[in-house]
Amino acid sequence: MRNIKLTIAYDGTDFHGFQAQPQLRTVQGTLEDALERLTGARIQVNGSGRTDAGVHAWGQIVNFHTDSRIPLEKWPIAMNVNLPNDVIVRQAEEVPPAFHARFDATGKVYRYQMDLGTYPDVFARRYAWHVPYRLNLSRMQKAAEHLVGSHDFTSFCNAATPVDDKVREIHGISFETRAHLLQITVTGSGFLWNMVRIMAGTLADVGRGRIEPEEIPEILAAKDRTKAGVTAPAHGLTLFEVIYPKV
Amino acid sequence: MRNIKLTIAYDGTDFHGFQAQPQLRTVQGTLEDALERLTGARIQVNGSGRTDAGVHAWGQIVNFHTDSRIPLEKWPIAMNVNLPNDVIVRQAEEVPPAFHARFDATGKVYRYQMDLGTYPDVFARRYAWHVPYRLNLSRMQKAAEHLVGSHDFTSFCNAATPVDDKVREIHGISFETRAHLLQITVTGSGFLWNMVRIMAGTLADVGRGRIEPEEIPEILAAKDRTKAGVTAPAHGLTLFEVIYPKV
Known part of the structure; x- marks a missing residue:
């Protein structure tokens, strides 16, 4: 399993915050939907923390584990074509298996x-x-x-x-x-x-x-x-x- | 009749351009609607020129003639409370009767x-x-x-x-x-x-x-x-x- 870290920007205006909630448009849910379209699997995304409804991000960090073999440099564009235009993946990195966007943030x-x-x-x-x-x-x-x-x-x-x-x-x-x-x-x-x-x-x-x-x-x-x-x-x-x- | 000149900013994203068109959301139509709510009269607004659908303005100029006695310094706020938040009146001036936003622009x-x-x-x-x-x-x-x-x-x-x-x-x-x-x-x-x-x-x-x-x-x-x-x-x-x- 690879551990992928993404740097994400989003316009929070039309989201009910970061954290996934049933029936609501959230950043986490939107990212997981895009990942599912891309990899065929429902993968949980870990954010560095929640942001409230309406709050924006320029450098939110998420990570997730995947078997996908998409080359690292293709991840941003592959995600961006599957994302609505108010969320953008700015960067992708491959990180050690234990890295966690929330627990490792200092x-x-x-x-x-x-x-x-x-x-x-x-x-x-x-x-x-x-x-x-x-x-x-x-x-x-x-x-x-x-x-x-x-x-x-x-x-x-x-x-x-x-x-x-x-x-x-x-x-x-x-x-x-x-x-x-x-x-x-x-x-x-x-x-x-x-x-x-x-x-x-x-x-x-x-x-x-x-x-x-x-x-x-x-x-x-x-x-x-x-x-x-x-x-x-x-x-x-x-x-x-x-x-x-x-x- | 007074001749009022307004400096207008708008986010063109959700407008079908400046010029009024039946059934479509336009900047001119939106301004005339706000003026009608404010003064009770349907007043034609002259723009300095059209802007196409999607084009924005920071300093579009319009003028119109009115009998309204609203003091000059109150015009921006009076209009802004009657406008949606993607159009903003930034300034109001009283100009000579012959001033025309389009014909006088140099x-x-x-x-x-x-x-x-x-x-x-x-x-x-x-x-x-x-x-x-x-x-x-x-x-x-x-x-x-x-x-x-x-x-x-x-x-x-x-x-x-x-x-x-x-x-x-x-x-x-x-x-x-x-x-x-x-x-x-x-x-x-x-x-x-x-x-x-x-x-x-x-x-x-x-x-x-x-x-x-x-x-x-x-x-x-x-x-x-x-x-x-x-x-x-x-x-x-x-x-x-x-x-x-x-x-």
């Missing part, structure tokens, strides 16, 4: 995009949260510095998050503006449910003056979701990259 | 976008032509220089173009690359049917070696559509700006 990079124009940018509307308020970027950067490091992120995850240990390490948060678009890139060891969206929503609240940058340490310490800002909408979020140890 | 700027990545960029797929060949940009730039200036563009327009005088002046063609995306910006006094798409298709043919840059003058001189390259697909094209004399 970090992830997410990008949250905000559209700061007065009116929504029609070309960014599927990929950016339109925030029609004036945001103070230097306040947002100050607040972000308080989020970097190892913290208990209970205040920054969905209250229903089904894990006990909510300590995660954020390696960095960077800001880039391109005309009216603001991209916030967050790199970390791991992320809780809705964590980046709550960080983005809280940073927007800081930017418009509803929360002070200096309040972030108290919000973290409270371990109470209600203390942080709004959950920014799913469509501004993109899973940009998944990090693995060098083989 | 130039236009179009942008044609190509995706040069090995596999299509899922986020650009609605707005860029995926060209999976290696293109030589300096050959394309040389060819473009031959297109700049005043020429008879019979070879660069749809053979069914219903106008006699096919002389147009191209003021400039510039190239910009952003990662795997190539943007070709064409400024001119006026454009014939499919002209930018045939220019873009021909430049791509030059880039991949099917046409030599030095052949462009002969192709222009031939006044024969079959001598130029392919018509690049509509979805890569955006009407970027319409130019009017300073008032």
